[in-house]
Amino acid sequence: QVHLVESGGTLVKPGGSLRLSCAASGFTFSDYHMTWIRQAPGKGLEWVSYITTSGSTTHYADSVKGRFTISRDNARNSLYLQMNSLRAEDTAVYYCARTGEAVANYWGQGTLVTVSS
């Protein structure tokens, strides 16, 4: 079955950088677009970034554009999110999700990123 496991979340200072990873299994990773979605503590969901199957096309929410970079390694069945210039408002649980027709079909369990001094 589809299994997505995020990792890399931790406490980081404002202005710092962090790289999240998502390990995929149970499906042909290279056949699916992938997405990062986040949820601030006690808040709703926010679509952060999206990448197509080959990695040739990416999209970002305005809130992270220019600071975050999504990438993937189809040989390693892995998705990544490089996060730079982190701000307090980036504090959230970050989920990776397998994506169909603009819908997040399967989600990982999430990894918590806390940005605080």
Add this chain to the structure above:
Amino acid sequence: QSVLTQPPSVSGAPGQRVTISCTGSSSNIGAGYDAHWYQQLPGTAPKLLIYGNINRPSGVPDRFSGSKSGTSASLAITGLQAEDEADYYCQSYDSRLSAYVFGTGTQVTVL
């Protein structure tokens, strides 16, 4: 500030029917983009509940149903059960923002 508006909370007794609205605009649901629904049980990751406005993924009980009309979408839960207590989010695409958007979320309470 989300472009898809949901009621903050709805409640019902076991066995009752509740509905959750998702109000959008002419740049998202009203433009023909599909609405999708997710269920987030307490302390867990969201799960896809309805996709393409009306479709249920395998394993989702038929107590859950979706609909779409004009610039809005709705999720109905019939025969409400205690295990349905969760947060529910709608989601679509917005052409004006060129972004995927989530609704504000609705907390369902079973009385």
